[in-house]
Amino acid sequence: MRPGLKRPTGAVAVLCPGPLNEETREGRDFAPPGWPDDNPRRMKGYAFHRGHLLAHMFGGTEQNENIVTLHAAANLAPNGMGLYEKMTARALGSGEEVYYQVVPVYENSGLRPKYVDMYAIGSGGFCIDVRIENSRTAGAVNRGRC
Structure with a gap:
């Protein structure tokens, strides 16, 4: 912090x-x-989530x-953090060791991140490098290192 x-x-x-953490x-x-x-409250839960930087399933x-x-979308939308966490879990399940980094990007002195940068590279070729917008529409942009 x-x-x-x-x-x-x-x-x-x-x-x-x-095995992943299932506690x-x-x-x-x-x-x-x-x-x-x-x-x-929204149609599918609440507007805001407590988002793990290191996912619970990875021991966060x-x-x-x-x-x-x-925002809920940044966490659970089809291109939110959950998608990339699941991709990482699949890489682990296929036997890869994965270097995993997640960095919240803040605007000035804001307390809620504007973006979340996720980067992961596996020992067998798995790679993600995305910036997820922390908004109600939550788009993800490939940052190009993979």
Whole structure:
């Protein structure tokens, strides 16, 4: 976390093939930086999510350092973080070791990231390098390293 603003700055891990974390999540009552006072219910859940930088299935914790406030679409839309987390899980399932990096990109002193950059490279050729917009429409842009 950045000392003055107390917002998460990123997660880096080397993920090894093997079983993914399937434990029940706990501690969902805290408000990460940028969490709204009112989180309106939408057709498919809530407008905002507590988004893991290092995904829960990869051993990411419910600690403030690992959680950012995301629009639901940035987390779960067809091209949101969940898609790339599943792709990474498939690479692990096929036996690849994966270097995994997720960095929230903030605008000035904002507490909610404007983008989330995801980069992963596997030992067998797997590669993702995307920037996901943290918005209600959440588009993803390939940044071109893969």
